[in-house]
Amino acid sequence: MNINSHISSLLYRYQCVTVPGFGAFLTEIQSAQLNGSAVTFNPPAKVVSFNANIKNNDGLLASHISLTEKISYEEAVTSISAVVNSWMEKLQSRETLSIENIGNIKLYSEMTWFFEPINNTNYLTSSFGLSNFISPSIKREELKKIVEELEEVAPIIFTPEKKKNYSYLKYAAAAVLFFGLAGTFGYKQYYDTKIEQDILLVEKSVQNKVQDKIQEATFFISAPLPEVNIAIEEDTKNYPYHIVAGVFSSEQNAKNAYADLIQKGFKAELGPKSNNGMNPVYFQSFVEYGEAKSFLDSVRNSSNNQAWLLID
Missing domain, CATH: 3.30.70.1070 (Sporulation related repeat)
Structure with a gap:
């Protein structure tokens, strides 16, 4: 059984997914990052790590496999055990274990494990639709060089002439410049607002689809029972x-x-x-x-x- 997809599916909703007899995959939310050298902005994400000391069966993975594969809980536990045995044989041979969309694991000794996460999957559902953004660098020095070269080729020579009163042209030019800038900034603000609204709509649509998929993969239909009418009291406390x-x-x-x-x-x-x-x-x-x-x-x-x- 390929349990990689089951582990990956659970990492979207849980902070800890334990593989009985092998170890646990843990997630930690990382805020948006700025890579200064590459001028790259990274969105918030869930960072995956591995702990080989957590091996007890908490039932989460086995229950999920039992529901999605439509097999009994005991069969799911047996299947997980078989996969873990194959993983350990590969690691004992000093081979690299690659778990799809999660990471690579190497075993150097009984006490030394090396885990390298794969960062092509973001398990933080609130960041769906957000990708890395690279900001182009501002090249002020190059523009300054070009201006200096042009001045050397075609120097500006001022010649005296009679001064005329063109003060009214100053005010007219200032008015044209003011209205032009106002229109430019107004259009830019409208364009930026439109882009933000479109991004929010796309993010909301993607999140809704992902939540539906997760719930379809988790819940199951039980056999019907006789009807009983009971009164239900609403619990207002927060029990997560x-x-x-x-x-x-x-x-x-x-x-x-x-x-x-x-x-x-x-x-x-x-x-x-x-x-x-x-x-x-x-x-x-x-x-x-x-x-x-x-x-x-x-x-x-x-x-x-x-x-x-x-x-x-």
């Missing part, structure tokens, strides 16, 4: 970490699953409906990542081994 019990195309099925979790003693929640109409159901939501991870391990060992962690 959610332990997902299931995702349903039917809102009524989601309510039934929610009622079943409440009856079992969980602090269950109904998540907000996604853009493609899917209804997530959470075992519980947390403010801290550590609490959410501990609860996820407990739920997998006792109730549902296919539960997974969603981060807003």
Whole structure:
């Protein structure tokens, strides 16, 4: 199985994607950069790094593969293990492991790993549509040289003559220059505003398409359940970490699953409906990542081994 695309897809939404038994790919947001030597402006981006010490299975990658490939969670774990074995054999042979759209990894010793990220993919969704911009340099010295050369070839000689009163021409020329500059700056401001509006429209369209693709690759349709009518209280607190019990195309099925979790003693929640109409159901939501991870391990060992962690 080629898990490169699955890892790449998860890096758009998560800060850490762990490959069980191998290591974890981490992302960090980097602000816009200016390369002074090349006069190049780089947009904000997610920088990918690798940590070989994080190897525990947090279930994120296996759950994602299980949903997208339509296989069981155990089969996904087995497939990941087979890929990791092939990767380690290649690294032990001192070959370079190339992971598409992510980076290259080399193993110099058991304690020395070298990771070189590939920068042709920007995993920061808010920067879609933005590319590097190279500003042309201003060549003031060259223009000065040309003027000096022209003065040497054709020197300017002033000859005395009678002065006439052309003061009215001064004011007329000043008026023409003022209105000309006003029109030029007004047109430039209109042109710049139009360009900015077009760029914002393109960025918004690309972001919407990417979000739809990500959600289509994550959510799945569960078997329908009997209808149960329950009252739902809106939670106004901000809990960014959610332990997902299931995702349903039917809102009524989601309510039934929610009622079943409440009856079992969980602090269950109904998540907000996604853009493609899917209804997530959470075992519980947390403010801290550590609490959410501990609860996820407990739920997998006792109730549902296919539960997974969603981060807003």
